[in-house]
Amino acid sequence: MAGHSTAAAAHAGNNPFLKTVAALSTLAGWLSAAMIVVAVGITCQMIVIRFVLNGSTVWQTEAVIYLMVAATLIGLPYVQRLRGHVNVDLIPLSLAPRARKVLAVITLGLSIAIVAVMVYYGYDYWHFAWSRGWTSDTVWAVRLWIPYLAIPVGFGLLLLQLIADLVAVLTGVDKPFGLEDV
Secondary structure (H helix, E strand, O other): OOOOOOOOOOOOOOOHHHHHHHHHHHHHHHHHHHHHHHHHHHHHHHHHHHHHOOOOOOOHHHHHHHHHHHHHHHOHHHHHHOOOOOOOOHHHHHOOHHHHHHHHHHHHHHHHHHHHHHHHHHHHHHHHHHHHOOEOOOOOOOEOHHHHOHHHHHHHHHHHHHHHHHHHHHHOOOOHHHOOOO
């Protein structure tokens, strides 16, 4: 049975750290949206070149793939800020406010640990591609450090947003899971 969640976007209150992270997450969301728009534009251009002008395309498919992956990764903190990630709130809804807060702290702590590992290995992977001068095996031969940069940047911004969410819950600026006490 599906229902409507009462969770709202993360609150920042008057905390400068939370406001800064919220602004960064929002900027990341706008950048992600812009990348999607550019990818759609490139796809339309590719369709015209291939099917109307009967020409060949060299860089378009690869650019669209890299843009869509980057948009997904860079958009992570914005979706987290809006609480747009898939979640099941059956357990938090059934818990008392104090237990809900404990569960939120545990959940955010584990999420922070997992995303921190992703940031570390994402940076390592990006740096390896950058230092070795990797390029794609296509005619376009993109320097792979450019699209791979989205991995540590996207997960790094998500990590920052998760830390801000934890700070907001611990300081009482925001409710655990964004759920109001009933």
